[in-house]
Each structure stands twice: as structure tokens, then as C-alpha cells.
Amino acid sequence: MSGTAESNNRKNNGDGGDENINDQDNDDQDDDNADSKKVESLLESATALHDALTEEERAEQQRKEEETRILKEASKVQTNALQAASELASGVQYTDSLPSTWSCPRYIIEQGEEQWSKTRDEWHMEVEGVDIPPPMKRFEDMRFAPPILEVLKRKGIKKPTPIQMQGLTVALASRDMIGIAFTGSGKTLTFGLPLVTVALEEELRMPLLPGEGPIGIILAPSRELVRQTYDTISEFCDEISKTPGYPQLRTQLIIGGEPVRDQVSTLQTQGIHCVVATPGRLRDILKRKAMRLDNCRFIALDEADRLLDLGFDEELGEIMNNFGHQRQNLLFSATFPKKFQDFARDTLVKPIIVNVGRAGAANLDVIQEVEYVKEDVKIPYLLQCLQKTAPPVIIFCERKGDVDDIHEYLLLKGVEAASIHGGKEQEERNEAIKDYKAGKKDVLVATDVAAKGLDFPQSVQHVINFDMPSEIENYVHRIGRTGRCGKTGVATTFINKSCDETTLLDLKHILKEARQRIPPVLMMLEDPRDHNNGAGCSYCGGLGHTIVDCPKIDKNARQVASGRKDALATGDYGGDW
Ligand SMILES: Nc1ncnc2c1ncn2[C@@H]1O[C@H](COP(=O)(O)OP(=O)(O)OP(=O)(O)O)[C@@H](O)[C@H]1O
Numbered sequence: 127m128s129g130t131a132e133s134n135n136r137k138n139n140g141d142g143g144d145e146n147i148n149d150q151d152n153d154d155q156d157d158d159n160a161d162s163k164k165v166e167s168l169l170e171s172a173t174a175l176h177d178a179l180t181e182e183e184r185a186e187q188q189r190k191e192e193e194t195r196i197l198k199e200a201s202k203v204q205t206n207a208l209q210a211a212s213e214l215a216s217g218v219q220y221t222d223s224l225p226s227t228w229s230c231p232r233y234i235i236e237q238g239e240e241q242w243s244k245t246r247d248e249w250h251m252e253v254e255g256v257d258i259p260p261p262m263k264r265f266e267d268m269r270f271a272p273p274i275l276e277v278l279k280r281k282g283i284k285k286p287t288p289i290q291m292q293g294l295t296v297a298l299a300s301r302d303m304i305g306i307a308f309t310g311s312g313k314t315l316t317f318g319l320p321l322v323t324v325a326l327e328e329e330l331r332m333p334l335l336p337g338e339g340p341i342g343i344i345l346a347p348s349r350e351l352v353r354q355t356y357d358t359i360s361e362f363c364d365e366i367s368k369t370p371g372y373p374q375l376r377t378q379l380i381i382g383g384e385p386v387r388d389q390v391s392t393l394q395t396q397g398i399h400c401v402v403a404t405p406g407r408l409r410d411i412l413k414r415k416a417m418r419l420d421n422c423r424f425i426a427l428d429e430a431d432r433l434l435d436l437g438f439d440e441e442l443g444e445i446m447n448n449f450g451h452q453r454q455n456l457l458f459s460a461t462f463p464k465k466f467q468d469f470a471r472d473t474l475v476k477p478i479i480v481n482v483g484r485a486g487a488a489n490l491d492v493i494q495e496v497e498y499v500k501e502d503v504k505i506p507y508l509l510q511c512l513q514k515t516a517p518p519v520i521i522f523c524e525r526k527g528d529v530d531d532i533h534e535y536l537l538l539k540g541v542e543a544a545s546i547h548g549g550k551e552q553e554e555r556n557e558a559i560k561d562y563k564a565g566k567k568d569v570l571v572a573t574d575v576a577a578k579g580l581d582f583p584q585s586v587q588h589v590i591n592f593d594m595p596s597e598i599e600n601y602v603h604r605i606g607r608t609g610r611c612g613k614t615g616v617a618t619t620f621i622n623k624s625c626d627e628t629t630l631l632d633l634k635h636i637l638k639e640a641r642q643r644i645p646p647v648l649m650m651l652e653d654p655r656d657h658n659n660g661a662g663c664s665y666c667g668g669l670g671h672t673i674v675d676c677p678k679i680d681k682n683a684r685q686v687a688s689g690r691k692d693a694l695a696t697g698d699y700g701g702d703w
Contacts, residue, residue, distance in 0.1 A: 498622060635670045
């Protein structure tokens with residue numbers, strides 16, 4: 127309610143309300159009479175309140191009611207992707223977090239809540255939840271095993287990033303969490319290191335036998351991202367395994383496009399501690415009973431909003447059905463629309479939300495440039511655009527056909543380019559990423575299959591969006607391939623009249639929020655936020671529209687109506703299970 131409406135309300139309770147109070151004090155009066163008077167006066171005050179609202183306030187109130195109604199309706203597409211069917215059927219609800227043997231150093235406990243809040247403010251962390259562990263500025267204070275600290279040192283990782291300062295302590299304390307932080311801010315280690323720590327603890331407590339495991343799972347939406355996370359986790363597990371006095375820790379990569387037999391052989395002969403997987407292949411392996419989740423006590427979803435969205439939610443739900451016990455749930459993403467936050471908040475056990483920056487905001491280390499380029503000159507203009515920075519560069523396209531065309535064009539022009547999309551053989555995809563990561567190729571042309579989570583060690587200098595993605599979250603993920611972990615990057619986005627106006631408005635607000643130059647063509651777009659008190663969409667988080675105009679709601683409803691699989695088959699992620 128607006129301030130004016132509130133003050134009107136107070137006024138009614140004060141001036142007009144006095145009469146009611148007096149009436150009520152006068153108990154001797156006939157009850158019926160008193161009741162009807164009370165109803166009358168309540169009605170009167172409601173009418174007075176209504177009349178007192180200005181036209182504008184009434185419209186605002188109506189808008190809010192309408193938004194709440196749409197959000198409620200739209201959220202029905204949500205499934206129970208985070209709960210096992212057996213838990214739902216039997217009404218099992220866990221009320222306490224899993225027990226943890228981890229504890230804070232005494233000196234940090236003694237600093238107290240006030241100092242912890244100061245640290246959070248200093249590093250722009252927002253936290254929500256009960257009994258939140260303190261943030262810590264040193265990996266050493268988090269009590270990681272020495273081989274883990276050794277790998278961090280070798281990688282030149284000296285101090286935790288803000289999401290790590292708070293997210294790691296929450297995860298180490300075995301709490302369910304939702305972690306939201308901008309692209310390239312170090313989310314992978316925030317769930318990766320607690321997984322390795324849990325695996326080590328469990329192995330020391332009771333060594334795995336052949337056929338047993340995993341202790342923990344990480345899921346991500348693309349094979350390339352899964353492979354990258356697998357490499358990171360393996361590095362820590364390998365270091366532990368080769369350190370005298372420590373046990374062997376084994377990690378398994380589970381993705382489509384590669385033989386299942388190879389993926390379960392280590393499990394059968396030795397047992398595995400960590401699994402990093404795409405949901406479809408893991409679901410298949412569980413269905414075949416080639417793996418069980420009896421010992422699994424940890425599950426992390428990277429790019430969680432994508433995994434909870436249509437298509438992946440079914441696979442996820444089926445994976446969850448294999449749990450017959452409580453596990454620690456960690457959900458991470460740079461974009462996390464409110465509908466998923468609300469859903470996760472309701473499903474997780476005493477979750478803690480750690481937020482560094484607005485969910486869905488662009489990384490401020492990326493210089494964002496938007497250029498109006500006519501459709502028919504886009505390909506030739508690319509050559510000029512490539513001159514803006516030194517390599518490596520990524521060019522993103524919505525369509526697989528455009529990826530192929532641009533790749534061919536660049537090769538003809540003598541540019542060292544590789545390409546990747548969901549229609550290519552897995553081997554070709556692996557090769558493209560490997561060559562690009564190794565610096566053998568200057569340019570990678572890709573669909574959104576490479577937009578989320580991929581981290582290129584030689585620092586991408588420039589991201590070119592050959593077209594504007596239809597969802598603003600994808601824009602944020604795409605440009606997030608550059609400007610990672612404190613380095614600066616450039617992103618150029620081609621727009622023209624074929625672009626969807628709602629997405630352009632979202633783009634305009636992302637630029638405004640990041641204090642970037644807004645081109646005149648975007649300046650001219652009328653801003654619905656002027657009629658919306660500056661609030662964005664409560665469904666998808668886009669800033670340039672309200673839930674009433676949210677393009678995603680329609681799209682989701684259509685996908686549900688036409689059957690989830692069909693909707694997926696058209697996407698680039700279709701090939702990932
Ligand atoms: N504390 C740290 N100090 C320095 N570098 C770090 C630190 N933590 C992680 N990094 C490095 O920063 C890079 C980006 O990390 P990461 O891939 O985890 O980002 P992210 O937040 O998951 O991004 P995205 O949202 O795009 O998936 C990686 O190369 C990683 O090794």
C-alpha cells in the first residue's frame with residue numbers, strides 16, 4: 127500500500143475510528159444493534175478509504191493484485207523437481223538441516239553478528255535465512271584440508287570472492303542454500319569445495335566399497351559445463367588422493383554422447399565419491415539401476431534456474447525420486463527469477479539465500495556496446511567488429527544455421543575459428559572447446575550451449591552477440607563469458623528492427639543499471655516502468671517489462687500445452703541427454 131493510502135488508513139482508525147471504539151465500549155447497548163452499526167461503520171470506513179485513494183493509487187493497487195494473480199497462475203507450471211515423489215506422497219517434510227561436524231574458528235565467533243554484518247555490507251552480500259554462519263575472508267579459516275589449500279595456492283587463488291566468503295561457510299555447515307552472484311564470480315568453487323570436503327569426510331568415516339557412491343552430485347545443463355566442472359573437482363580429488371595420509375577420492379563424469387559402460391565401470395570396480403552430470407544421462411543410469419543414491423548426501427545444481435525450468439525439471443524430478451533420505455541442496459546461478467526463488471524457498475530445508483548483486487544483473491566488468499546493424503550486413507560487419515579487441519572472441523547466435531554460416535564465412539576470410547552447437551557430434555563439440563581453450567582458435571562461434579558457465583582460462587576479450595537472445599537471462603550469461611574474476615571485457619550486441627521490443631526494453635534496463643551508454647534507438651522505446659513504480663517482472667526478473675507483458679509466461683504455457691519433450695527437441699540443449 128502506498129504511503130498516502132497508509133496514512134488514510136491510519137486517519138480512519140484515528141478520527142472516524144474513535145466512534146467505533148466508543149460504540150464498543152458501550153456494552154449495555156442491544157447486541158444486534160451494535161453489530162449492524164459495526165458492519166455499517168466498517169463498510170463506511172472501507173468506502174471512505176476507497177474514495178480517499180487517488181485514481182493513480184487505485185490503478186497501482188489493481189496492478190499489484192493483477193500481478194499477484196498472474197504470478198500465482200504462472201507458477202503452476204512449476205513441478206516438484208526438488209522433491210522425491212515418495213516424499214511428496216507420504217508427506218515427508220524435513221524440518222532440520224543435516225548435522226555438520228564443521229565449526230567456525232573461535233575468533234570469528236567472538237567477532238559477533240555486528241562484525242559479520244559489516245563484512246557482508248562491505249562486500250555487498252545480502253543474506254536471508256535463520257542461523258546464518260559468518261562470512262570468512264580467508265580459506266584457511268574455513269578449515270579446508272591442506273591438499274585443497276595446496277591446489278588453491280597453485281591456481282593463484284589467494285582470497286575468497288564475496289560469494290565464496292559467505293557461500294562456502296553456509297555450504298560447509300551443511301545448510302541448504304540458494305547462491306546468486308554475477309557471472310565469473312567464482313560460484314563453481316562455492317559448491318565444488320564443500321562437495322570435495324563432504325566426500326573426504328565420508329570416506330574417512332566409512333570407506334566406500336565397490337559399487338557404492340556417489341557421496342555427492344553436481345548437475346549442470348550442458349555437457350561442456352559439466353566437463354569443465356568435472357575437471358575442477360578432479361583436480362582437488364587427485365591432489366587429495368596423492369597426498370600421503372589421505373584416502374583415494376574418485377570423481378565420475380556422466381554426460382550424454384559417450385558410452386554408458388565407461389561411465390559406470392569405476393563405480394562397479396571401486397566406488398565413486400563425486401559425480402558431475404547432465405540430468406538426462408544421470409537419470410538414464412539411475413533408471414538402469416547402474417547407480418544408487420543410498421550414500422548420496424549432497425546435490426548442487428549449477429545454473430539452477432535453467433535446470434528447474436521446463437524440460438530439465440522432469441529429469442530432475444526423476445533423479446530426486448532416487449533419494450529415500452534427506453540431502454543437502456545447493457542451487458546456484460547468476461540469474462534466478464523470483465518464481466524459482468519462491469519455489470526453492472518453499473521446498474528446501476531452512477534455506478539460506480546468499481545474494482551478491484541483483485539476480486540477473488550484468489557483470490559490471492563488462493563494457494556493453496549495442497549497435498544497430500541491418501540484417502543483411504551483419505555477417506560482413508562481423509569482420510570489422512572483430513578488430514575491436516585482440517582474440518579470443520566468442521560470437522553467439524540464436525540459430526544453429528547462423529553458427530554454421532558464420533563459421534564458414536570466417537574460415538573463408540582466413541580467421542582461425544571453431545564452432546559449436548547442439549546439432550554437432552559430441553566429438554566435434556569437444557574438439558572445438560578444447561582448441562579454443564588451448565588458444566589454437568581465435569574465435570568461437572556458438573549457440574547458447576556455450577553461454578552458461580563456461581570459463582576460458584585465456585580470458586575472452588570480446589563477446590559478440592550476432593543477435594539479441596530472446597530471453598534477457600541468456601544475454602547476461604552470454605556477455606558473462608568475458609570480464610571474469612576481476613578482468614575487464616567487451617560485449618557487442620547487434621540489434622535491428624527484427625528484435626523483440628520487450629527484450630530490447632529489458633536490455634535497455636540492464637544497460638542503465640550497469641551505467642552503460644544507451645543507443646538512441648533504445649532511448650526511444652517507451653518505458654512501462656514509468657507506470658510500474660520502477661519494479662521489474664516478478665516472474666522472470668526482466669527489468670524492462672512487467673509480469674503482465676512477460677514473454678516467458680506465454681512461452682512456458684505453450685511449451686506445457688504442446689508437451690515438454692517437443693518443446694525441448696527444438697532447443698540446443700535437446701542433445702544434452
Ligand atoms: N577466489 C578466487 N580468486 C581468484 N580467482 C578465482 C577465485 N575463485 C574462482 N576463481 C576463478 O574465476 C574464474 C570464474 O569462476 P567460475 O567459473 O566459478 O565463475 P561462475 O561464477 O561460476 O561464473 P558463471 O556464472 O559464468 O558460471 C575461474 O577461472 C576460477 O578459477
